[in-house]
Amino acid sequence: MRWHKEKRVNNDDILGHPADSVCWKDFDKEFPWFAEDSRNVRIGIATDGFNPFGNMNSSYSMWPVVVSIYNLPPWLCMKEPFLILTILIPGPTAPGKDIDVFLQPLVKELMLLWEKGVQTYDASSKENFQMHAAVLWTINDFPAYGTLSGWSTKGYLACPVCNKETRSKKLRSKICYTGHRCHLAANHRWRRSREFDGNVDHQVAPKEMSGDDILNQLESLPVLVPGKHPGNRKKKSTPEELNWTRKSILFDLPYWRKLKLRHNLDVMHIEKNICESILGTLLNIDGKTKDTIKARLDLKDMGIRSELHLEEKDDGSYKIPPACYVLSKKERLEFCEFLKSVKFPDGYASNISRCANPVDGKLVGLKSHDCHVFLQQLLAPGFRSFLPKEVYIALAELGDFFRKLCCKTIHMADIEQMEKDIVVILCKLEMVFPPAFFDVMVHLAIHLPKEVKLGGPVQFRWMYPIER
Incomplete structure (x- = not known):
């Protein structure tokens, strides 16, 4: 001890x-x-x-x-x-x-x-x-984060770290969390580009919230009586309440x-959700892909990437132009064959090979540790021969980022570099994938290096040993 x-x-x-x-x-x-x-x-x-x-x-x-x-x-x-x-x-x-x-x-x-x-x-x-x-x-995990902290992890202000300055936008089917250019240098050329969402971006990054700032926000909340109390009827929250649902009992301590880090963002679940979003989109898996008809309509609404807009035919139907980040059926089959040929050590991520279906080129049923291994070890070599250079580089850099993030020992200089790298990586992904790809779990990756600096290596702050 x-x-x-x-x-x-x-x-x-x-x-x-x-x-x-x-x-x-x-x-x-x-x-x-x-x-x-x-x-x-x-x-x-x-x-x-x-x-x-x-x-x-x-x-x-x-x-x-x-x-x-x-x-x-x-x-x-x-x-x-x-x-x-x-x-x-x-x-x-x-x-x-x-x-x-x-x-x-x-x-x-x-x-x-x-x-x-x-x-x-x-x-x-x-x-x-x-x-x-x-x-x-x-x-x-993120839903339990909201349960313990009292900050709702849904809606326009879903990010508890960005708090009231969360960058979000309503799409046709969901809320997306883009706008990562605000973390770039003020004179960065990407801030003047309209390739992201059709607009320039000169906003500043969200400021860090201290415990006293949080308590000041909680002062506007009504007193909540636990249980099914008549005074707890659901009502519309005021703008001053933001996404707060209650004051956590942990503030009694x-x-x-x-404390600078009261609640941890779980790297395990963030890796899993990001990996599933990438695989679902690249392999065009039904129910998992982010490249839907509504996602293409979002691009038209923003006036960006005209080559991906829906094309109306003479009979009134629509043609969906192929996207550079979606594999053809032949490429999906080759990718699954690649996964089948990978030799894993006994008991190490062997489930990945079993989840690869060489018949229809789909990859479903991955567990959390499978996504952890796939994102860090197999994402880059698996898709290298199938994707354009700009798409492959962004995904390879993302896998390298998580590999460095999960090291058992890490240098402070590396953390500071990772804080800069993840901003550039997310901006590159914004120029490739549709806005619907950027759910709150993808956005949370931008806060992970700062939490490593505050709390130490992720192995002491993630859910793997707890869920086991």
Whole structure:
């Protein structure tokens, strides 16, 4: 439990443990009395819902709340013996806004551990000491992010990091989250280009929100009584409420507003959603592709990429011009044959080969880890011979970005470069794919390097060990 202070090699330029992160070091500066005793515990809270009965009973939801301990060495932090199950929330549906009711016992104990501490026996020194504990952040997928934080992850302001400055636009079928040019330099030539959405872009990037800024926004929220209370009738929210649904119970912790990273964006689910969007579009998979008729109409509405607009025939029907980012049936078959020929180590992403269908050239049924491997290892070599240069380079750079992001140790200089690279990559994708491709999960990738800088390597802050 003292490894993070006594045996860890302290290097400001390399992140290999949460103790190397900005959040950890800022917490030590803000609360030096807590940092004095290395036996005081830093923890993360993880939760997600699942159906324990599989397909046998669809009307059931189980939400375990798991605590991970970060005082331990990196090879032990997220291992199963050191993950503590604190609460089980059963019910016919997800707890939703009422999750704060179930978290009350846990928050009460966390308050005790912070303010007074509990007497604990130290086996190494054979003496008792007063142990304190603090929560550094929560770990959850994006829907659970909204459940825990109180910020709705739907609608025009779905991004909790951009907050009220989220760049979004209504399309014919959905809301898209484009406009990543605002993160470029003010004099960048792409800001003056009309190839993105038909307009120039001189807006500035969204500013970072502090805990005090969040609390100021929450002051406008009405008091929410948990449960089915008559005063909780659904009503139209005011503009001042933004996407807030309630004030999270975690703000009862005295130090919560001081934290720079309260809730983590889950890299596992972001990788999975981005990978499925790419594969669904490139392989033209029904129900998964983003290149639909409405997506082509969106291009006409914006007045961009005229070569992809629908062409009306004499009989009143429409012809869909082929897009450079969609593979033909022959190319899809060759791609699936390539996946069948890839030799994986035993037990390593072998499901990818089974999901490739060489009959119709489709790839469905990928699991989260399959998407993780495919996006980082197979995306570039798999599509290199089928796609135009500008499309292939953008996708290859995206795979390289996630490969660097998921390294077990990472240099601060690399993180700063990745913050610049992901902006350019998303802008390149905006010039290739239709706006409908850019759902909120694609947009969230732009915030991942900053979270690595704040919280350390992603292996300590994603859902893989929790879901396993």
